[in-house]
Amino acid sequence: MKDLLKQWGKHIVALILFLGLVMVYFSPAVFDGKVVMQGDNIKAVGMGHSQMDQYAKTAQPGEFSAWSDAMFGGMPYVTGYGQPAPSMxxxxxxxxxxxxxxxxxxxxxxxxxxxxxxxxxxxxxxxxxxxxxxxxxxxxxxxxxxxxxxxxxxxxxxxxxxxxxxxxxxxxxxxxxxxxxxxxxxxxxxxxxxxxxxxxxxxxxxxxxxxxxxxxxxxxxxxxxxxxxxxxxxxxxxxxxxxxxxxxxxxxxxxxxxxxxxTELTPKPDASGKVEKVSTGLDKDYAFQWSYGWKELLTVLVPNTYGGSSGGTLDSSSELYKELKKNGAQVGKELRTYTYWGDKIFTSGPVYFGALVCFLFVLGMFVVRNRMKWWLFAGSVFLTFLALGRNFDAFNDLMFHYLPMYNKFRTVEMALVIPGLVFPIIGIWGLREILAQKVDEARLKKGFLWSLGLTGGICVILWLMPSLLLNFQSAYDAQFQNQVPEWYYTALLMDRASLASADALRSLIFILLGAGLLVWFWKAKNKKTAATVVSAGVAVLILADLWTVDRRYLNDSNFVKQQPSEMYKETVADEEILKDTDSTFRVLNINNPWQETNTSYYHHSIGGYHAVKLRRYQELIDHRLDGELRGIIGALQKAQTADDVMSALAACPSLNMLNTRYIIYNPEQQPLRNPYAFGNAWFVDKLDIVENADAEIEALNTINPLVTAVVDKRFQKDLEGFVPQKDSTATIVLEEYRPNRLTYKSKADKEQLAVFSEVYYQPGWTATIDGKEVPHFRADWILRGMRVPAGEHTIVFDFRPxxxxxxxxxxxxxxxxxxxxxxxxxxxxxxxxxxxxxx
Incomplete structure (x- = not known):
């Protein structure tokens, strides 16, 4: 028992130490019940959870739903309730x-x-x-x-x-x-x-x-x-x-x-007439939007090389602060400004491995004799190249189109998590070899001098002559540069250089402290005791280094009492819309609709926020919805009478076919009701069968979807022998709605072609008429269509993939x-x- 306790006791102590570290770092959450204000988590809570909770309360035993109509007209696998399999x-x-x-x-x-x-x-x-x-x-x-x-x-x-x-x-x-x-x-x-x-x-x-x-x-x-x-x-x-x-x-x-x-659409040539190679996944520009820069890789050693995060802060000792005060500006204790100067749209902070970790990594590459280090190193280099994205286009264009599955991913800079894993592995591995005295003196001295010279040398240059390596100017500076005086921009450039210089000195100090521990170890007589002291000293230095940098980006000020769900309080517009219980309909929030989930928390939204929205819906946004949205916004801004706004709504066939009944333009005002929304389903008088996706999306610019249905010829077999016949007395209504099950009642004297204001998605949805399974097809680019026989019928759509x-x-x-x-x-x-x- 004593042997077992001795063997496991130190591991238990390590776990307690780790527990203590995270409890101290996240003390507002652990001890005060606060939560971090996490943007993506708040948006995730808004992805229809309120609706799903409501449906779950009335779910039948064994019922599940993997479909949500909360965002983008309807999506699978985003949120849901229940499970189709027993819990084990x-x-x-x-x-x-x-x-x-x-x-x-x-x-x-x-x-x-x-x-x-x-x-x-x-x-x-x-x-x-x-x-x-x-x-x-x-x-x-x-x-x-x-x-x-x-x-x-x-x-x-x-x-x-x-x-x-x-x-x-x-x-x-x-x-x-x-x-x-x-x-x-x-x-x-x-x-x-x-x-x-x-x-x-x-x-x-x-x-x-x-x-x-x-x-x-x-x-x-x-x-x-x-x-x-x-x-x-x-x-x-x-x-x-x-x-x-x-x-x-x-x-x-x-x-x-x-x-x-x-995509099924034919790519269009760019301004130079060049046609980009079609990706089988994401668009390349979108996938590479967040690519790390070559020189920006210096942040793994010196965190503020590129100014930290977008909207970083400067204190009263900064040049810009002094210039603003000199020119009579009112500023507080800190100044938020454009400290980040890389080529990304924005960033929350740099990828920083730790100065001492970088030093130990280089040292480890010299002293570790095991050949596996080279494979770890090769993997790390390969993933670093991937993280460079558009900044190493010759390599990454090839990877994007030919490396299996790679074009399914965006924000390629996150590939740096692999070097972030490899650096401490090799660094600690090398230190183990040194402290165990398994490295010959010549190799050790060579490695020590090279690692100190490389990492310390870069820090010295950035400290004393930062402009020798970097110019501290961003391509995005032009967006604000002409809006501020010249002295403002000059001072900002000086502060960016100062941020890099100060952190370079900081990193140099940690490297020298770590190097000093190793020198002391070489000279110590009691190597066993010295090894323990060096190991503990390295642990403390690494913790001090990383902890203080981390607190720049996540500290007590990021914690609040408010839970994510409490961010979604009913607005005046929400309260009014929720009074409408007449069937189901969709809501458009004209305030950045493709990047918000406030609307989808309570309503079936035209917009939303999700990294994998349906491609056809995104293409509908690009080709139709964005234009119609601009038309509504323009009408609201310029309207002289209510009729002007109504005319703009009438000119939005794609929004209307998506049954957009309400428009939110100010959450604290009454929403705008759209009388032109087509409803949940309708019969059309005309059918237009087109050759391909290009013709299908183009047809939406000319047809009235309430009268004509556009269908790709691949669904022609489902329409063989059908001839549209107008029946002014025919009706089709949605009688019962659940996310995974929709029930309609139809009545017509002649066979009709019905269009349902629901997103088409196959495989998954099945359709029945009076309990008998029947085919349905895609109509109007994104919706569902179906032949409905004459007479009175019950039509049911079920989502059970x-x-x-x-x-x-x-x-x-x-x-x-x-x-x-x-x-x-x-x-x-x-x-x-x-x-x-x-x-």
């Missing part, structure tokens, strides 16, 4: 325990600390170095900044990355049982937390590591060992995928039809299977330990 005990209980610290804040860092500490222990580093590495990884600035932004699932997937590498390390060392367990857990938890892009980057790094392992085994002619390890890894990946089949199916299915899928249902069952039972395997592994190991000690 799951391996994610491990995930749940770690997240109890604070799901939306502290737990994200805690997961990273625990995961990296586990990796360090498996790599055989001493206790203090394991803690130092965990701090270096978990408190890197990007991991803190994304918490402030509300990128919750991304933060967890980043946090679990070291677990996968820990499993690989054990497997490569022929520790097959726990290597398989950790590799399985790492991959499974990465997928379960649901940020595919980060998982994709991790897969790329793992491929580099695996190639290095394969080459090593081929050289050793250990083919059997290689095959055994490979089969175990393949089996683990399959097992990890199965419990996440539901989420992965949703992502895959939606990606086929979203902005991450291919069979692939999603099957995936849900697979996920539920597979999660339980993995839990059983984990219990079996723990039981087997415990029995082996007991058996060994008994003997």
């Amino acid at each position: 005990p799951s391996y994610t209980i491990v995930d749940g325990w770690l997240k109890k610290v604070g799901y939306g804040d502290a737990a994200m860092v805690f997961v990273g600390l625990v995961s990296f500490y586990l990796l360090m222990c498996i790599m055989g580093v001493n206790w203090w170095l394991a803690i130092a590495g965990a701090i270096a990884f978990a408190f890197a600035s990007y991991n803190i900044i994304i918490i402030e932004a509300g990128h919750i699932v991304k933060a967890y997937v980043i946090g679990y990355m070291p677990v996968t590498l820990a499993g690989m390390a054990l497997l490569f060392r022929r520790s097959y049982l726990w290597g398989a367990v950790l590799f399985l857990l790492g991959v499974a938890l990465s997928l379960a937390n649901g940020h595919i892009q980060i998982t994709y980057y991790l897969v790329l790094l793992c491929l580099f590591i695996y190639i290095g392992y394969v080459i090593k085994k081929i050289r050793e002619k250990a083919y059997g060992e290689w095959l055994k390890t490979s089969l175990i890894m393949v089996a683990c990946v399959i097992l990890a995928v199965l419990p996440n089949a539901q989420g992965m199916y949703s992502n895959w299915d939606l990606s086929q039809h979203s902005t991450r899928g291919a 069979q692939g999603y249902v099957t995936a849900a069952y697979v996920a539920s039972y597979s999660s339980f299977l993995i839990l059983l395997l984990l219990i079996a592994a723990v039981g087997w190991s415990g029995w082996q330990y007991w058996k060994k000690n008994k003997e």
